[in-house]
Amino acid sequence: MNSEDKMKITYSILFFFLITNLCLSQPDDFRTLMDQYSGEDGFVVININDASTILKDQVKSKSGRDAIKTIKKLMMVSFTPETVDNNKTAIEKGKQFYQTVRKYRPSGYEELMSLTQGKNTMRAFFKRGDNGNEFIMAVTTENESCFIIYMGGQFTKEQITEIAESISKKG
Amino acid sequence: MAITMNIDELLGKYYNGETTPEEERQLKEFFANKKGHSAEGDLFGFLKTESEKELEFEINENEILSKINKKNVIKFSTFFKYAAVAAAILLIFNIFYYTVWKEMDDQTSLKKTGLIITDANIDKNRDIAINEIKNAFAHINKSQQITSENFQNLRMIRNVNNVLNIFENEQ
Numbered sequence: 001m002n003s004e005d006k007m008k009i010t011y012s013i014l015f016f017f018l019i020t021n022l023c024l025s026q027p028d029d030f031r032t033l034m035d036q037y038s039g040e041d042g043f044v045v046i047n048i049n050d051a052s053t054i055l056k057d058q059v060k061s062k063s064g065r066d067a068i069k070t071i072k073k074l075m076m077v078s079f080t081p082e083t084v085d086n087n088k089t090a091i092e093k094g095k096q097f098y099q100t101v102r103k104y105r106p107s108g109y110e111e112l113m114s115l116t117q118g119k120n121t122m123r124a125f126f127k128r129g130d131n132g133n134e135f136i137m138a139v140t141t142e143n144e145s146c147f148i149i150y151m152g153g154q155f156t157k158e159q160i161t162e163i164a165e166s167i168s169k170k171g
Numbered sequence: 172m173a174i175t176m177n178i179d180e181l182l183g184k185y186y187n188g189e190t191t192p193e194e195e196r197q198l199k200e201f202f203a204n205k206k207g208h209s210a211e212g213d214l215f216g217f218l219k220t221e222s223e224k225e226l227e228f229e230i231n232e233n234e235i236l237s238k239i240n241k242k243n244v245i246k247f248s249t250f251f252k253y254a255a256v257a258a259a260i261l262l263i264f265n266i267f268y269y270t271v272w273k274e275m276d277d278q279t280s281l282k283k284t285g286l287i288i289t290d291a292n293i294d295k296n297r298d299i300a301i302n303e304i305k306n307a308f309a310h311i312n313k314s315q316q317i318t319s320e321n322f323q324n325l326r327m328i329r330n331v332n333n334v335l336n337i338f339e340n341e342q
Contacts, residue, residue, distance in 0.1 A: 039285050046288045046300050054297055055304065078303055113318050122314045139310045149307040164312035167305055 030106070030136070030150050033077050037097060041090035042083050046076040051151070055167070064166025070155035071163070072132070078147035094144070101146040104138040112157065118142060126157055135160055182211060 037043045051074035084090040109125035127134040140146040184190045202215035288296045
């Protein structure tokens, strides 16, 4: 086997890994994720059609309240490992979800930001639509808790920032 | 004769109201032991009997009172001891409940697992939902802060590079 053949084999292996990784990193549909983890130990799934009704009391500023009114659909899947004691199945499902969240990249969305620091990852995505805009955020933390949140409504990117600031201020 | 004289003297003093309790006791003893009937004998015999009764009554009364007091003292002290212990336990329990336990309980209730929150049960699970969403917004806010910090750093680097370019061009 000459050096050219070795190079071909090396590139073939690299190409195979690249394709495999790309396939694995394909985003799961949000609703599929919700169905997959609904009712599972350690998971909390939220699916509400008018989030502004429960969030409006969480901000003091008028601009924050106005921004919150723009959020309609809110879906969220979160996993907290502390809530799972020794349930091996739940721990495994948590790890599986953690990996999914870590690699989550929905197609058709603009990636607003991506931060990775050790086990901490944060990714935010935005999509403009005729019937409203969509915002998705996937977060994993050091203690292996993770969540994905989806919001749909007539909000802008700036209003998402406004809401986040207002809610964090009150909290 | 000396005793009789003495008795006569004592009687005189008695009728004048000048006798001491000891002298009265002597008179009572004398007439109690004296044989025969006399007005003084009847009087002092009666007084002696009464005083004995009184003494007996006094003793009994004292005994009873001492018993009552003793019982009361024991009762009250025991009651207060138990009340103080109960109050202390209650106080510790309240402090523990309102500081540690309640907080733990709240946290536990906010970390219910396997929960699916929808429009149908949002009122019942409002606190859990708000907690989860607020947590998500806190991450969004944090990501915004990190992003803006990075932009500031980039701006600073760009400004430094501009200054360096100016220096290089001048040289």
